[in-house]
Amino acid sequence: MTVCEAPGKVYLFGEHAVVYGEPAVPAAIERRATVTAEPRSDDHVRVEAEDLSLDGFTVEYSGGTGNRPDVDVPTPLVEAAMGYVDAAVREARAAADAPDAGFDITVESEIPLGAGLGSSAAVVVAGIDAATRALGVQLDRRELADRAYRAEFEVQDGQASRADTFCSTMGGAVRVEGDDCEPIEAPNLPFVVGFDGGAGDTGELVAGVGELREEYGFAADTVESIGDIVRTGEELLSDSAPGADPQRELLAELGELMDFNHGLLSALGVSARSLDSMVWAARDAGAHGAKLTGAGGGGCIVALDASDATETALSFTQGCDEAFRAELATEGVRVVES
Ligand SMILES: Nc1ncnc2c1ncn2[C@@H]1O[C@H](COP(=O)(O)OP(=O)(O)OP(=O)(O)O)[C@@H](O)[C@H]1O
Ligand SMILES: C[C@@](O)(CCO)CC(=O)[O-]
Numbered sequence: 171m172t173v174c175e176a177p178g179k180v181y182l183f184g185e186h187a188v189v190y191g192e193p194a195v196p197a198a199i200e201r202r203a204t205v206t207a208e209p210r211s212d213d214h215v216r217v218e219a220e221d222l223s224l225d226g227f228t229v230e231y232s233g234g235t236g237n238r239p240d241v242d243v244p245t246p247l248v249e250a251a252m253g254y255v256d257a258a259v260r261e262a263r264a265a266a267d268a269p270d271a272g273f274d275i276t277v278e279s280e281i282p283l284g285a286g287l288g289s290s291a292a293v294v295v296a297g298i299d300a301a302t303r304a305l306g307v308q309l310d311r312r313e314l315a316d317r318a319y320r321a322e323f324e325v326q327d328g329q330a331s332r333a334d335t336f337c338s339t340m341g342g343a344v345r346v347e348g349d350d351c352e353p354i355e356a357p358n359l360p361f362v363v364g365f366d367g368g369a370g371d372t373g374e375l376v377a378g379v380g381e382l383r384e385e386y387g388f389a390a391d392t393v394e395s396i397g398d399i400v401r402t403g404e405e406l407l408s409d410s411a412p413g414a415d416p417q418r419e420l421l422a423e424l425g426e427l428m429d430f431n432h433g434l435l436s437a438l439g440v441s442a443r444s445l446d447s448m449v450w451a452a453r454d455a456g457a458h459g460a461k462l463t464g465a466g467g468g469g470c471i472v473a474l475d476a477s478d479a480t481e482t483a484l485s486f487t488q489g490c491d492e493a494f495r496a497e498l499a500t501e502g503v504r505v506v507e508s
């Protein structure tokens with residue numbers, strides 16, 4: 171039995187635009203998905219994923235590509251629920267050159283689903299790592315990140331960046347631009363997360379931005395402007411002391427860029443009333459800046475505030491289900507048991 175866990179993430183800057191080759195800076199946070207993989211003697215895969223909204227969802231299906239589980243649930247629902255785990259199993263089989271390997275897989279997660287904190291990437295990264303290790307194969311982290319990206323790419327219909335999966339694999343803050351992925355040094359940023367209790371569909375939201383970008387030159391310019399914000403933010407980060415508590419001035423400058431980034435994401439149609447009201451509650455409480463994180467449509471915002479004021483204000487904000495401080499996860503995917 172092999173157990174691996176991988177962190178979720180928040181985007182300091184650059185989600186969505188990163189899908190079109192602009193840079194982005196996500197940072198891993200200490201909320202993890204844990205995947206257990208136990209090889210089976212047959213080619214079946216049994217998945218137990220208790221956090222899925224389908225109550226007590228457990229499925230078993232046979233190996234080989236394209237086989238759907240034989241359960242009495244509408245296909246789109248099964249695909250939404252199973253897509254990422256299924257893709258992780260396929261990548262693990264390919265990586266270990268074991269096309270008929272069967273597994274009992276259990277997924278447990280502290281990361282809300284579809285809420286912008288990278289639950290899909292964390293499940294895929296921990297899933298591929300656990301399943302390959304269970305077959306006696308140890309992938310280096312670059313290959314693991316690459317395979318996890320391919321899994322997300324497939325499920326999101328060919329519209330995914332490497333950002334979420336690279337960040338979840340490596341931990342810390344990272345910079346991703348196209349195929350170029352590097353860990354970066356960052357100060358100890360005081361992230362506060364507000365969660366509206368809802369979710370957005372990443373594939374759909376990414377497709378919506380893609381359509382706007384095709385239709386309007388100014389939407390394409392908006393995507394490029396997000397890239398400019400990221401480049402400006404990167405310069406600020408590179409001038410700061412890694413791992414140290416950041417100066418107020420740096421937080422103010424980063425916060426201003428986050429506010430701008432939120433405005434542009436909102437223009438691209440991926441915000442929501444609940445996200446906007448949490449962003450404003452954070453700003454009113456004195457946060458240095460606030461923006462939605464991840465695909466949007468519903469889910470989470472991230473704010474910068476070293477004091478308790480933002481977390482407290484969010485916890486009293488209508489539409490905010492949960493507010494918490496998110497610590498940077500300096501370690502990416504790790505083995506818990508093997
Ligand atoms: N605990 C879990 N168990 C099984 N599958 C999970 C779990 N958490 C996430 N997933 C898979 O990930 C999907 C959600 O991924 P999606 O990309 O839509 O959102 P996200 O990764 O949480 O947010 P974002 O991509 O915006 O950061 C779920 O529908 C499910 O397929
Ligand atoms: C919206 C997006 O940029 C981030 C989702 O967390 C999609 C992606 O990068 O694959």
Ligand SMILES: [Mg+2]
Pocket residue numbers: 288289290291334372
């Ligand atoms: Mg995702």
